[in-house]
Amino acid sequence: MLGGRDGAGVALAMRVIVGLARIAEAPRLVEITSAHVDSCLYHGQVSLDFAHRLVDLGAMVRVPTTLNVGSMDLLHPGLIRSSTSAERRIATGGRELMSAYVALGCTPTWTCAPYQLPDRPRFGEHVAWAESNAIVFANSVLGARTDRYGDFVDICAAITGRAPYAGLHTTEARRGTVVFDCRPLGDRFLRSELAYPLLGHHVGSLAGSEIPVLVGIPGDVGEDRLKAFGAAAASAGGVAMFHAVGVTPEAPAAVDQLPRYDVDLSTMRSTRQRLSTISSGGLDAISVGTPHASYDECVQLAELLRDGPRIVMPLYLSTGRATRAQAAESGVLGSLEAAGVTVVVDTCTYVTSILAPGVKNVMTNSGKWAHYAPGNINVDVVLGSLEECVASARAGRVVLDDGLFES
Incomplete structure (x- = not known):
């Protein structure tokens, strides 16, 4: 592959994998059974250049490859703000990048939680997963083996079907x-x-x-x-x-x-x-589902919203397409939307311009969202349970129950 037997695209990808293996002092490469690619999230022109180069050279993935969130909700494009030139550039580039990865043979799953899909890796399988929460879940809960891969390495591993035998692929490092x-x-x-x-x-x-x-x-x-x-x-x-x-x-x-x-x-x-930059007062929005909500979490939210007053502020639920389809079939999606929930797929509210420009104070049930959102989208955040999020969405202000912290 390195010598060009399978084409220029595969050779380019293998040069990246071999280069990484040398840096990691890996004694050999290991065959992988799947990949999860984070490079489909748009970070500027370099994201497009690399993907288009692989497409132009005829590269295709050779193992089942799922795709992480992108910069667009392709099912609900109207949710993405595009009032400024920067927002329009991200929306256009994001859509183009997502299409390029599909052209490389990846499955358009657009989820940060690939372990919620049916064909997840089994214990002991070597995989090449990017997206930090997916990596830690695969290694810890499933017992699959992946190192912490990032942009460009992930798609190169998918194209070659190989990864360096180093880091968390080895028993001693685990x-x-x-x-x-x-x-x-x-x-x-x-x-x-x-x-x-x-x-x-x-x-x-x-x-x-x-x-x-x-x-x-x-x-x-x-x-x-x-x-x-x-x-x-x-x-x-x-x-x-x-x-x-x-x-x-x-x-x-x-x-x-x-x-x-x-x-x-x-x-x-x-x-x-420490995770909350506010602790009381009014709220502008609620955002849950980071990482993407599972079907059980969708059901739990629908049940919490079933009885009681209606919510008085925007409540966003991020989830994967497959979970949304399951919720639609069971009627849970209809219940959520009837209760006023905006269901977001293909992306997440802390990486994409979805929340209105005037939104400042947001509540979430996600430690990851609370960690990243203040820096990413310039909001103040308070962390609560899903039940506290629903209570706050109904009250229009922060509602917390600190009794849980009492002995």
Whole structure:
């Protein structure tokens, strides 16, 4: 492939993979079974130049390849603001870039949560996934093996079907390095939704790129909560894998020899305060579904909105196309839209110009959204549970229940 046997496009992609392998001092390459590409999110002309070069050289992916969010909601293009020249340039470039990746043979999934799709990788499979929350979920919850890949490397791995055998592809790099004892938090808190974005942000802030081991997580914790934890940990730090003892497939049985942190309720209370740039007062919008909401989360939101007063402010729910289709078939989508929810697909509200220009104060249930949105779209943010988000959407102001932080 490097020598041009399969065409110039494959040769270009293989030069990138071999170059990365040399930098990582990988002894060999490894065959991958799938890829997830983040390069389809528009970051300027260089994004288009690289994709068009691959297309012009005749490259095509050789493993099943899903696509991360883009810069457009292709099903609802009217949601994307285009009043300024910069917004129009991003919308035009974003649409063009998304088309280029489809031309390379990628599947137009447009979701940051590819693990919610049916054909997700099995335990031990080597994959090349980009998008930080997808990486940490694949490694930790599924037990698949991917390093933390970024733009351009991801599509090159998909075209060659290869990745460097280095980093989290190797067994020795997947061992836990630091323990977080969550037992002081108590069962009540650990069974709450709010625990996981807060715990993820706290762990990520301390762990950096280490591999944390969580002790005390309930054995029946669901994937949505592990998703929320991993996304927040990958945003606040460089966490690409975590272990939860008794929960995730590669968690160690013995952790006595590792450095240790104890986590208590006061720490979680201060973490919410640190993630929130406002704590009270009026709100302009609510944004949930980062990473993309699962079908179960769509159902939960519909149930919370079923009884009680109508919401008095914009409430945005970001999800994937496949989940939206499932919600449409079951009637959940109709219930959400009838309650006033704006369902966004193909992108996310913190990376695309969806919120109105006057929106300043926003509430979210996502640690990742709370971490990035103030810098990305210049808003103030408050983090709450989905139930708190609905209560606030009805009241038009911040409604929080701090009782969860009491022993």
